[in-house]
Amino acid sequence: MTHLDDLVNWFENKGKVMIALSGGVDSALVAYAAFKKLGPSAIAVTADYKTLSKEELETAKKICSEIGIRQIFLDYNELENEEFTKNDSNRCFHCRMELGDHLIKLAEKHNIGIIVDGTNIDDLGDYRPGIEALKQNGIRSPLVETNFSKSQIREAAKFVGLSVFDKPSNSCLASRIPWGQRVTAEKLTRIELAENIVKQLTNLNHVRVRDLNGSAKIEVDKEMIPLFDDDILKHLIEKFEMIGFTTVRVDPEGYRPGKINVIAD
Known part of the structure; x- marks a missing residue:
């Protein structure tokens, strides 16, 4: 499966990598590819920021168990961020800026040079201020860089046996x-x-x-x-x-x- 190989090989010579992993199929495939290429040098991080459902958190744990990748939880409360709770059209931007800050601090603590997420090329067509925030924080998107669409992600996830391959998209x-x-x-x-x-x-x-x-x-x-x-x-x-x-x-x-x-x- 050449396209999947491209994703796996994206992690070649990347050193230690941190994957921002939610409970969805996109970041699950990124975590799978990173772990396949880097083994224990790939670490998944799931943020419990109090606006993600318990169901999504449990799914994230299950994904990491299936892959065999190490998982770390970031625990903080977005409801303490006034820019987020006032809920204007930039809510997602403020959410992702705060997440980026936490991820960067955690990466520094673990001596990790690259942080990646599960953004794919289909996401780029929507109004997604959160993507811009992650980009400003230097977080990279291997699925975009290897030109993966949502349907291709699901196909690849099914091929490698990830149970979330057909999981409906969710949001906070x-x-x-x-x-x-x-x-x-x-x-x-x-x-x-x-x-x-x-x-x-x-x-x-x-x-x-x-x-x-x-x-x-x-x-x-x-x-x-x-x-x-x-x-x-x-x-x-x-x-x-x-x-x-x-x-x-x-x-x-x-x-x-x-x-x-x-x-x-």
Whole structure:
């Protein structure tokens, strides 16, 4: 698989490398390639910054176990960063600048010269201020430099046996809150609980619950909307009200990335 070989060989003569690893397939493939070429000189770092779901953290642990790569956890609280919690259109930029600072300090501590992430060429077409922040911190993107698209990443991950090859893309829980509405611990907790409730009741993996000033909007792939019959909706409303939502509705348009990237009143 020549394209995968290109990714593995990207790590040739790179010395010690740190991989910013989330619970997704992109950084998983980067970690696999780095470990294949560098062995113990490749270290995965997963940031627990309080806006990543527990599910994503558990998946990150599983990925590292499958690969055999050493994993370090960065533990800090983004909710202490006012630039982040005020939640304007630069939220992701402030998030990634802070992450970059932590990664650089950790890399210096472990005498690591290169930090990489899982950005791929498909990411470059979206509004992603976080990518710009990582670039400013000198963090490199081997998937971009070897011209990997999302579909090629999934294909390669399946080929090498990574269990996350078909895992739906995810983003931090703060992305469920419209710009202009403050990010709080309370909102993040109820969003995570709500998404778990929907997954348990429907057996769906790809779920977003948007928190619109306490009103829940459920987004799933459009073809899955018919699953939400009267019985399911009744259970959802009961459970959502118990965790603090005032109203609940399923978005008839279905899920689309970046859907609430607008400044809300």
